[in-house]
Amino acid sequence: MTDLSVDNITQHAITINSQCPDPRTRYLLERLTTHLHDFARETRLSTAEWSQAINFLTETGKTCTEVRQEFILLSDILGLSALVDSIDHPKPPGATQGTVLGPFHTHDAATLEAGAKLSYDEAGEELFVLCTVHDTQGRALAETRVDVWETDSSGRYDVQYSERVKPDGRGVMHTDAQGAFWFKAIKPVSYPIPVDGTVGKLLALMGRHSWRPAHMHFMLAREGYDTLITSLYPRGDKYETSDAVFGVKSSLVVDYGAVDEEMAKKYHVPVGTALLVYDFVLASEQEARELQDRNSLDALKKLGRNFKIVNGLPVPEVD
Amino acid sequence: MTDLSVDNITQHAITINSQCPDPRTRYLLERLTTHLHDFARETRLSTAEWSQAINFLTETGKTCTEVRQEFILLSDILGLSALVDSIDHPKPPGATQGTVLGPFHTHDAATLEAGAKLSYDEAGEELFVLCTVHDTQGRALAETRVDVWETDSSGRYDVQYSERVKPDGRGVMHTDAQGAFWFKAIKPVSYPIPVDGTVGKLLALMGRHSWRPAHMHFMLAREGYDTLITSLYPRGDKYETSDAVFGVKSSLVVDYGAVDEEMAKKYHVPVGTALLVYDFVLASEQEARELQDRNSLDALKKLGRNFKIVNGLPVPEVD
Secondary structure: OOEOOOOOHHHHHHHHHOOOOOHHHHHHHHHHHHHHHHHHHHHOOOHHHHHHHHHHHHHHHHHOEOOEOHHHHHHHHOOHHHHHHHHHOOOOOOOOOOOOOOOOOOOOOOEOOOOOEOOOOOOOOEEEEEEEEEEOOOOEOOOOEEEEEOOOOOOOOHHHOOOOOOOOOEEEEEOOOOOEEEEEEEOOOOEEOOOOOHHHHHHHHHOOOOEEOOOEEEEEEOOOEOOEEEEEEEOOOOOOOOOOOOOOEHHHEEOOEEOOHHHHHHHOOOOOOEEEEEEEEEOEHHHHHHHHHHHHHHHHHOOOOOEEEEOOEEEEOOO | OOEOOOOOHHHHHHHHHOOOOOHHHHHHHHHHHHHHHHHHHHHOOOHHHHHHHHHHHHHHHHHOEOOEOHHHHHHHHOOHHHHHHHHHOOOOOOOOOOOOOOOOOOOOOOEOOOOOEOOOOOOOOEEEEEEEEEEOOOOEOOOOEEEEEOOOOOOOOHHHOOOOOOOOOEEEEEOOOOOEEEEEEEOOOOEEOOOOOHHHHHHHHHOOOOEEOOOEEEEEEOOOEOOEEEEEEEOOOOOOOOOOOOOOEHHHEEOOEEOOHHHHHHHOOOOOOEEEEEEEEEOEHHHHHHHHHHHHHHHHHOOOOOEEEEOOEEEEOOO
């Protein structure tokens, strides 16, 4: 086979790649080759444009450092991160929706006692957060590990300061016997994603802004349950419907309340403090896995091929 | 629009990206988003796989240097480079086929007199190259600029030696009044593409070898003609049908001859020296452009949308 043309090169590449011994990787390669080639054929991609893309990817790689991941940012603004999260972590009815992890989660957050301060930014507007965690049957989930992170009042995460000496605006806590956890934070604010790299240039080219609406990140983990990575978005942010990274879901948009007298007494918080209340509902691992498999097989039926699930991921059946 | 799901996020991303003021870029973004998202949906891409891809791209970027372009290599082994070349430089009947440029062309090759030495590698097997250049009407093309490059006898280009002080195995010459050019080279040999980077790891994962069949690169440029980037492949190489970068076309596979007495006398080459003879046929710029536009519109008809050609590239007609 040496007469490669615009029309037959894709099948030829797939045939050569079918030497790959792992069936899942082989399937990924087949779909990657097909879509990459179809993209070039459907756009009649020019050598000059291809060359610009090569340079863009190279520069994106050069922008990545230990504390900055420009390719994740690229995936975020193309909607790919949100999509992969939805595919890999589907939520059964009643379970809290997930959303993008983002690049600012760390593993060095301090463990907080119930009611402790998460943010030490004195310029921030005080916010009391009082949440519960349940399963889809309504049972309280005690001892759930809750990892929370938010920006400071200027819209920056602690890791974005080169002089950072210790974590701030983040903490790990555990739910009590009633599945509850509470802490003192500040109201999150909207902020732009970093625009001094290739992703910023691309957004400018697209005519898009770089802002994310205000949000607070949560990661909830408990044995036997599908880890929930999500965020809560206070209602009314001007970027609520145009999040640069496609993270908002209406079920995650929340209204602030205010701490009343009873609550003030119980949690030692001033009356009138802004209040964020939310009940997180976790899907069990089994619920999530069954839903994921069912979604996979349903979606793949459309491709007109037979699939089986191997290690939780689809591969085509060989006839 | 804040209830993004696996099924509606693509349309939402395309809508947001349609703020892009340039219609060609807007079309590229639309097709990129569609294929990227379809790839994730059809493979049910997992977060772990997505993360591996992010790391792969990052490492690929880090591998790129002034003298090494790992993303081009990646495009090459996926068949994308050959495809884009075929789309952007279609050849009318009778014109010589093009093939991949590869990453080893430089702009510092010496200008050679007719009959000069291209390679100073004494370990190489001598080869006399005698070619002509015509247009599709059979007219000789005098004063065509011919840029030639090949590896040494160990399968390496001069730029792959860190101690390189001047070009070797490459040269620029011009055709004479009869459209002819000739020079002294060495027989090209097969060689592996660099495998110490991410592309090497990917090839190993694919179960593919990294070899290119022996070839000599040619770039032919003349005003009014579509620049021809091509290679000639001596027949019988063991990698002829499995070129790692999909560069071989049967019309570019050639048989060696031997220098006869008359030729020996005329060109001052020993009788019996291996001989490579080829007639390159260049498409005019107009022929290439018309063919490209026609191919574009034919191919895009299949998408069921109306397109117009702007600056040689298709963009959808807005109703």
